[in-house]
Amino acid sequence: MYSIYLRENKLKYELNELIKMFLKPSEYRLVEEKEAFEAQIILPEELTEKNAAKRFLFDQLSQLTGKKPDWGTLTGVRPVKLAMEYFRKGQDAAQVADILKKEYYLSDEKIRLLTELCLLQREILKDCRPDDVGVYAGIPFCPTRCVYCSFTSNQVSYDKIGPYLKALYKEIAFTGQHLKALGRRAESIYIGGGTPTTLSPGDLHALISNIKNAFDMSGVKEFTVEAGRPDTITEDKLLVIRESGAGRISINPQSMKQKTLDLIGRSHTPQQIKEAFRKAKAARIPIINADLIAGLPEESPADFADTLSQIIALAPENVTVHTLAVKRASKLIEYDSDYHYRQGETVREMLSMAAELLSQAGYRPYYLYRQKHMSGNFENVGYAKPGTESIYNIRIMEEDQTIVAMGAGGISKVYYPQENRLERIPNVSNYEIYIERINEMIERKKKGLE
Numbered sequence: 381m382y383s384i385y386l387r388e389n390k391l392k393y394e395l396n397e398l399i400k401m402f403l404k405p406s407e408y409r410l411v412e413e414k415e416a417f418e419a420q421i422i423l424p425e426e427l428t429e430k431n432a433a434k435r436f437l438f439d440q441l442s443q444l445t446g447k448k449p450d451w452g453t454l455t456g457v458r459p460v461k462l463a464m465e466y467f468r469k470g471q472d473a474a475q476v477a478d479i480l481k482k483e484y485y486l487s488d489e490k491i492r493l494l495t496e497l498c499l500l501q502r503e504i505l506k507d508c509r510p511d512d513v514g515v516y517a518g519i520p521f522c523p524t525r526c527v528y529c530s531f532t533s534n535q536v537s538y539d540k541i542g543p544y545l546k547a548l549y550k551e552i553a554f555t556g557q558h559l560k561a562l563g564r565r566a567e568s569i570y571i572g573g574g575t576p577t578t579l580s581p582g583d584l585h586a587l588i589s590n591i592k593n594a595f596d597m598s599g600v601k602e603f604t605v606e607a608g609r610p611d612t613i614t615e616d617k618l619l620v621i622r623e624s625g626a627g628r629i630s631i632n633p634q635s636m637k638q639k640t641l642d643l644i645g646r647s648h649t650p651q652q653i654k655e656a657f658r659k660a661k662a663a664r665i666p667i668i669n670a671d672l673i674a675g676l677p678e679e680s681p682a683d684f685a686d687t688l689s690q691i692i693a694l695a696p697e698n699v700t701v702h703t704l705a706v707k708r709a710s711k712l713i714e715y716d717s718d719y720h721y722r723q724g725e726t727v728r729e730m731l732s733m734a735a736e737l738l739s740q741a742g743y744r745p746y747y748l749y750r751q752k753h754m755s756g757n758f759e760n761v762g763y764a765k766p767g768t769e770s771i772y773n774i775r776i777m778e779e780d781q782t783i784v785a786m787g788a789g790g791i792s793k794v795y796y797p798q799e800n801r802l803e804r805i806p807n808v809s810n811y812e813i814y815i816e817r818i819n820e821m822i823e824r825k826k827k828g829l830e
C-alpha cells in the first residue's frame with residue numbers, strides 16, 4: 381500500500397484521477413499532513429500550477445510502478461478539444477505536437493492520432509454554420525440490459541411506451557418551435573437511446589414526423605437513427621427510416637462471439653447481426669455504423685480480431701471501436717471492481733489491431749473521446765470511410781455548438797461562443813418522472829434557451 385500526500389490542494393480531485401491511472405484504489409491511500417513523513421510521494425508546496433503538479437506526479441508514479449500511460453497526464457475525456465484549442469490559437473501541427481509531448485507527456489502514437497484528427501475535423505466542419513444546433517431525441521427502452529450499461533435504459537411492456545412518446549412529442553414540439561422563433565436551424569438530428577428501434581414502425585414514423593414538423597430542417601446535414609440492437613431491426617422499420625430521409629443508422633454488434641453476447645446480457649446471435657446488416661443494405665440505408673467493444677469479459681485478442689474481420693466483411697461505412705468502461709452504474713462493477721485495471725495489455729493489443737485492420741480496409745479515424753474507468757485508460761475511436769463521417773459525433777465532443785436533447789435523461793448544452801462556455805439544461809432520467817414532470821422539463825428549456 382502506497383501513501384501519497386497531496387496537501388490541501390484544490391487540484392486534489394484531478395490529481396487523484398491521475399493516480400488512478402497508475403494504481404488501483406486498493407493499492408494506495410491519500411494521507412493527511414500528520415502522516416506525510418511516511419508517504420512515498422509528497423507533492424512539493426510550490427507546485428500549485430495544474431500541469432506542473434500533474435507532471436511531477438506522473439514522473440513519481442512512473443518511477444514507482446514502471447508504467448507510462450499513453451495519454452500522459454491527461455485525465456479529461458476530450459483530448460481532441462484540448463489539441464484543437466492550440467490550433468485555434470494559431471499553432472501549427474509541429475508546435476501542437478511539441479506542446480502535447482512536453483506539457484502533457486503524451487506518447488508519440490497518441491500525438492500523431494490527435495493532430496491528424498484535428499486537421500481532418502477542421503476540414504469536415506468547414507461549411508458548418510456556428511448558429512445551427514444539434515438535435516437529440518432519446519428512447520430510453522431496450523429489450524434487455526447489458527452488463528456494462530450505465531445509460532437510461534428500461535425494460536418495459538410496450539403499453540408503457542405510449543405515454544412516454546406523448547410527453548416526448550410535447551417536448552419536441554415546444555423545442556422545435558422555440559428554436560424556430562429564435563431563428564435557429566437544425567444541423568443534425570440524432571435519435572438515440574436506449575434502443576430507438578424498440579418502437580413499432582408506426583411509432584417510429586410518428587416520432588420522425590414530429591421532429592421534422594417541429595424543427596427548421598432547411599440546414600440539416602445528417603439524420604441518424606441509432607438502431608442499436610440487431611434483434612429489434614426489421615424490414616418495416618428500416619423502410620420507415622429510409623423513406624423519412626434518415627440517411628444513417630447504427631447497428632451495434634459489440635462482439636460476434638455468441639458466448640460474449642450471452643455473458644454481456646444481449647439477447648441476440650451473431651447470425652442476427654449479419655441479418656440486420658443484410659436487411660439494412662437491402663433497404664439502401666446510405667450509411668451504417670457498427671459499434672464494437674474491446675475488452676469484453678473473457679474475450680482474447682484473437683476473439684476481437686475475428687469480430688473485426690467479420691464486421692469488415694459486412695462493409696459498414698463507419699466502425700466505432702469502444703474500450704469497455706466499467707462504470708459505477710453498471711452490473712459488471714458489482715461482479716468485478718478491478719476489471720478495467722487488469723485488462724490494460726489485452727485492450728492495447730485489441731486497439732492497435734483495430735487501427736491496423738480498419739486502415740487496411742479503407743477506414744480512417746475521425747473522432748475520439750475517453751471515459752472514466754476505461755480498461756487500460758485508453759479511448760473510443762470512430763472510424764469512417766472518407767466522406768461518411770458523422771458531424772454530430774464530432775460536434776458533441778468538440779463542445780462548440782448548442783445541442784438540444786429531448787426525452788428522459790437528455791442533457792441539453794447551450795453554447796455561448798463569446799465566452800466559449802456551455803450551460804447545461806438537464807432532463808430527469810427516470811422515464812416515469814419525465815412523463816409526470818414534462819411541463820417542468822419544457823419550462824427549463826424555455827428559460828435555458830433564451
Ligand code: SF4
Nearest residue numbers: 522525526529533574
Ligand atoms: S443497448 Fe445500450 S442502452 Fe441498451 S442496455 Fe445495452 S448498453 Fe444500455
